[in-house]
Amino acid sequence: MATSGEIVLDVEGLRMRYGTTDVLHGVTFGARQGEVLALLGPNGAGKTTTIEIMEGFRARSAGRVRVLGTDPAHGTEQWRARLGVVLQSWRDHGRWRVRELLAHLGTYYAPYSTDAIRRPWDTGELLEAVGLSEHADRKIRTLSGGQRRRLDVAIGLVGRPELLFLDEPTAGFDPEARHEFHGLVQRLADDRETTVLLTTHDLDEADKLADRILILAGGRIVADGPADDLARRTTAADEVRWTRDGRNFVTSTPGSTAFVRGLFHAYGEEISGLEVRRASLEDTYLELVRQGEAAAREAKAAQ
Amino acid sequence: MIPAMTPAATALRAGWARGLIELRQSFTNAGDLLAHLLWPVLMLAVLYFMRDRPFGSEGLLLGTLALPSILGMNAAMGMVSMAQTLTAEREDGTLLRAKATPDGMRSYLVGKVVTVAGGLFVQLAILLLPGLLIIDGLAVGSLDAWLTLTWVLVLGMLATLPLGAVLGSVFTSSRGQGLLQLVVLGMIAVSGIFYPITSMPEWLQGTAHFSPVYWLGLGMRSALLPESAVSVEIGGSWRQLETVGALGAWALLGLAVAPFVLRRMARGESGSSVAARRDRALRRIG
Ligand SMILES: Nc1ncnc2c1ncn2[C@@H]1O[C@H](COP(=O)(O)OP(=O)(O)O)[C@@H](O)[C@H]1O
Numbered sequence A: 001m002a003t004s005g006e007i008v009l010d011v012e013g014l015r016m017r018y019g020t021t022d023v024l025h026g027v028t029f030g031a032r033q034g035e036v037l038a039l040l041g042p043n044g045a046g047k048t049t050t051i052e053i054m055e056g057f058r059a060r061s062a063g064r065v066r067v068l069g070t071d072p073a074h075g076t077e078q079w080r081a082r083l084g085v086v087l088q089s090w091r092d093h094g095r096w097r098v099r100e101l102l103a104h105l106g107t108y109y110a111p112y113s114t115d116a117i118r119r120p121w122d123t124g125e126l127l128e129a130v131g132l133s134e135h136a137d138r139k140i141r142t143l144s145g146g147q148r149r150r151l152d153v154a155i156g157l158v159g160r161p162e163l164l165f166l167d168e169p170t171a172g173f174d175p176e177a178r179h180e181f182h183g184l185v186q187r188l189a190d191d192r193e194t195t196v197l198l199t200t201h202d203l204d205e206a207d208k209l210a211d212r213i214l215i216l217a218g219g220r221i222v223a224d225g226p227a228d229d230l231a232r233r234t235t236a237a238d239e240v241r242w243t244r245d246g247r248n249f250v251t252s253t254p255g256s257t258a259f260v261r262g263l264f265h266a267y268g269e270e271i272s273g274l275e276v277r278r279a280s281l282e283d284t285y286l287e288l289v290r291q292g293e294a295a296a297r298e299a300k301a302a303q
Numbered sequence B: 001m002i003p004a005m006t007p008a009a010t011a012l013r014a015g016w017a018r019g020l021i022e023l024r025q026s027f028t029n030a031g032d033l034l035a036h037l038l039w040p041v042l043m044l045a046v047l048y049f050m051r052d053r054p055f056g057s058e059g060l061l062l063g064t065l066a067l068p069s070i071l072g073m074n075a076a077m078g079m080v081s082m083a084q085t086l087t088a089e090r091e092d093g094t095l096l097r098a099k100a101t102p103d104g105m106r107s108y109l110v111g112k113v114v115t116v117a118g119g120l121f122v123q124l125a126i127l128l129l130p131g132l133l134i135i136d137g138l139a140v141g142s143l144d145a146w147l148t149l150t151w152v153l154v155l156g157m158l159a160t161l162p163l164g165a166v167l168g169s170v171f172t173s174s175r176g177q178g179l180l181q182l183v184v185l186g187m188i189a190v191s192g193i194f195y196p197i198t199s200m201p202e203w204l205q206g207t208a209h210f211s212p213v214y215w216l217g218l219g220m221r222s223a224l225l226p227e228s229a230v231s232v233e234i235g236g237s238w239r240q241l242e243t244v245g246a247l248g249a250w251a252l253l254g255l256a257v258a259p260f261v262l263r264r265m266a267r268g269e270s271g272s273s274v275a276a277r278r279d280r281a282l283r284r285i286g
């Protein structure tokens, strides 16, 4: 989806090193207002590191990062008021009641209300939006995992953020909770005002929610584009199956159309049970991750 | 567009609101309520049994001497509560939440001081009011006594609560917390709270001067005891000037260092460090 909005996120050559281990080797990407981005990558790829640097919670080793035009290492409270943050795991304020905490945290955003963006979000409406109305008076520590996560999202939204970070928002959700959560993000995205960056392991989730998918592997962004484009990339092979002389064959090939033409040319009528499976987003993803990690290993070995 | 309220005012107001909410929570929760009540009730029982035991030749009763000291010690225990709360809330991510909220850190600190100080005042009242009935010979008839009590308490909180916040960010693990508690118990033991300090060895008396607990106890005694009781103090004096000096110095030190230490601690906090600590804690239990 083409968006002509302002640049909200601008990351260039971002590097992060823990001790002697380099986790990010030069991450570069950007986002415009209203886009929904999914940052995808295997465990330990550095998704949380990347997102926490943008949130201003971690000091980067090198590179240029601008979030809403500001370097997160020097973000002011004013800047902070325009962000929504949902971390990977949170279990704070267990003794507070759901409505009480949302209303309380909302008051912090009131001084940052503008004519264009009224802050905070009305507590009742927000509870309704995340489906917690019936649990509004429960103590937070008595919520189930999925309910707690929805509260975390509600807290992320209470200041009506211009940019929302979600780190594995649906980890531990059952399918129904996941479905509801997807609906929530899609409703947010429909306004094309809130920019969303979410991390996930779940390809289907990324495919469903994101305008653009970023794949992080080997410390770099190895792919950046709409889900359809990624699936169509030729890096991953299609799978072709057929039967000839009562025997089953299977082969992988990046050019399945040409291969099948060749197959019929050679054997004609002998071929039966032909099946061509195009590379799926999953295959592309796995292939890209494999290549990315291999390249990182080679670079390290070459040092 | 001009904001309706400045952020600093919001931070103060939100912090105050936060402190009151958490204070209410701690008085509507069985476990906390028990913790609030246990100590004062235990001390009242002790006072009740020592109320008639004479001390020294001045005709003073041991119970009379002990009540103000216990009040002073109780106030000083705010230091431990502060440190414990900070460690616990760093571990569960409350501090990080404050960091993720605009002006959240300032409000968080204000809120913590309100909650801890509020809890202490209630505990002191629970101790003092029945204590006045049980114990004879206290000098509480004058306005002077109550004024002194007030300034000693306020100065004492200023001396101990920021210090508690600093200790809480230094002793971060649960084991560190145990150590901290031991240190504070040690301070109490050498502070002349349970027994007049002048009956302790000289070197211990010297050590006690470094503890805000001693000065808090002394200040309380100077407020609540009759003039004749001064004979069991070091130098035969209430040393109010020195009390102001010592508590004031601790307050200045704490207030100067606490924001710096807290900011540094907050800078190191991220979702991953919270998650990592939780995993470690789970492994310890499991
Ligand atoms: N504070 C830290 N100190 C040292 N290593 C860390 C720290 N945080 C993360 N790492 C390491 O950095 C890598 C990336 O971690 P993370 O950003 O959490 O990945 P992801 O979120 O993609 O699973 C992992 O190998 C992890 O062990």
Ligand SMILES: [Mg+2]
Pocket (backbone or CB within 6 Å): A047, A048, A049, A088, A167
């Ligand atoms: Mg992660």
